Amino acid sequence: MHIRDIFEQSPTTFSFEFMPPKTDAAAEQLVVIVDELQKLRPSFVSVTYGAGGSTRQRTNDLVVRLKTETTCDPAPHITCVCHSEADIQQILQRYAEHNISNVMALSGDTPKSVVGYDRSQDAYRYAADLVRAIKKFNETGVHPHPDGFGIGVAGYPEGHPSTPNRLLEMDYLKAKVNEGADYIVTQLFFDNRDFYDFRERCDLAGIHVPIIAGIMPVITEDGMRRMSQLALGTRIPARLLRAVKRCEGDDEYVRKVGVQWATEQCRDLLDNRANGIHFYTFNRSTAAREIYANLGVKDSRGLAV
Numbered sequence: 001m002h003i004r005d006i007f008e009q010s011p012t013t014f015s016f017e018f019m020p021p022k023t024d025a026a027a028e029q030l031v032v033i034v035d036e037l038q039k040l041r042p043s044f045v046s047v048t049y050g051a052g053g054s055t056r057q058r059t060n061d062l063v064v065r066l067k068t069e070t071t072c073d074p075a076p077h078i079t080c081v082c083h084s085e086a087d088i089q090q091i092l093q094r095y096a097e098h099n100i101s102n103v104m105a106l107s108g109d110t111p112k113s114v115v116g117y118d119r120s121q122d123a124y125r126y127a128a129d130l131v132r133a134i135k136k137f138n139e140t141g142v143h144p145h146p147d148g149f150g151i152g153v154a155g156y157p158e159g160h161p162s163t164p165n166r167l168l169e170m171d172y173l174k175a176k177v178n179e180g181a182d183y184i185v186t187q188l189f190f191d192n193r194d195f196y197d198f199r200e201r202c203d204l205a206g207i208h209v210p211i212i213a214g215i216m217p218v219i220t221e222d223g224m225r226r227m228s229q230l231a232l233g234t235r236i237p238a239r240l241l242r243a244v245k246r247c248e249g250d251d252e253y254v255r256k257v258g259v260q261w262a263t264e265q266c267r268d269l270l271d272n273r274a275n276g277i278h279f280y281t282f283n284r285s286t287a288a289r290e291i292y293a294n295l296g297v298k299d300s301r302g303l304a305v
């Protein structure tokens with residue numbers, strides 16, 4: 001469903017992010033996880049994209065599988081990095097053929113496998129350039145929906161690590177929206193005050209599209225460290241760190257602490273009328289299902305308050 005229509009039907013969206021599986025076994029495991037999560041009727045699900053060799057195809061395969069074999073509405077990520085104009089056209093064409101409603105336009109990180117890559121080779125440097133290209137594609141009428149793809153972009157409540165100037169960063173975010181982005185999904189954060197402040201700064205900058213909050217429950221201490229590397233700049237509050245430390249490395253306790261923390265974040269976000277909550281699932285389902293249960297949400301699309 002087009003993102004505008006989703007927001008017309010739901011006061012708050014709930015969505016999940018999946019990563020393309022790297023092996024056949026992981027793909028089969030993901031089928032089970034998706035089956036469990038689709039029962040919660042997410043508003044949409046997103047699929048990450050790696051611009052390196054085989055991972056490109058894996059995203060496409062997972063997106064098509066989700067679209068054709070499940071009730072999930074996949075919103076694939078597309079990145080500028082390592083792509084020519086023809087590559088991007090080909091990706092959009094394929095997603096249009098499968099009637100994919102929304103895509104997430106990102107600048108992207110250079111894959112680790114590509115050493116010394118010169119980004120001046122890319123047809124599009126910034127996500128705003130990619131949004132413009134997708135809007136242009138939408139005008140061709142290739143997509144079955146008269147408006148073409150709905151477009152999401154990334155936002156960073158605590159700032160993007162490569163732009164320390166936070167005022168300039170808001171100008172860049174505004175540029176993405178001005179080019180035609182319909183919604184923003186944020187980088188994960190652990191302190192809702194960062195999100196509320198970001199939301200206010202967006203408002204002051206004249207950015208008035210829905211802002212969906214990115215939430216990642218801490219599952220293990222190692223996972224928390226890996227996440228800190230992936231989402232550079234994300235602050236882990238002392239209260240959360242203390243709670244994790246108290247677990248003394250017991251994974252089951254850490255998981256409980258992480259689910260509890262994320263539940264409280266989500267409850268507060270719902271009370272404060274966040275437009276949506278996007279769970280970074282890392283292809284697992286238990287934590288998200290527990291958070292839903294803790295919140296008393298059985299069905300995302302039926303959420304009334």
Ligand SMILES: Cc1cc2nc3c(=O)[nH]c(=O)nc-3n(C[C@H](O)[C@H](O)[C@H](O)COP(=O)(O)OP(=O)(O)OC[C@H]3O[C@@H](n4cnc5c(N)ncnc54)[C@H](O)[C@@H]3O)c2cc1C
Nearest residue numbers: 048049077106107108109126127154160162163172185187
């Ligand atoms: C929700 C979410 C999902 C993600 N999914 C993926 C994924 O699937 N695959 C992947 O590879 N990465 C993904 N990322 C990571 C993201 O691609 C990287 O963080 C990347 O460095 C920034 O992407 P962007 O789309 O925010 O870029 P942009 O908005 O283009 O910004 C990139 C950097 O350039 C700056 N900038 C923007 N415009 C200009 C300009 N005109 N002049 C100078 N500087 C400018 C920005 O401030 C920022 O620091 C995701 C991030 C988020 C938050």
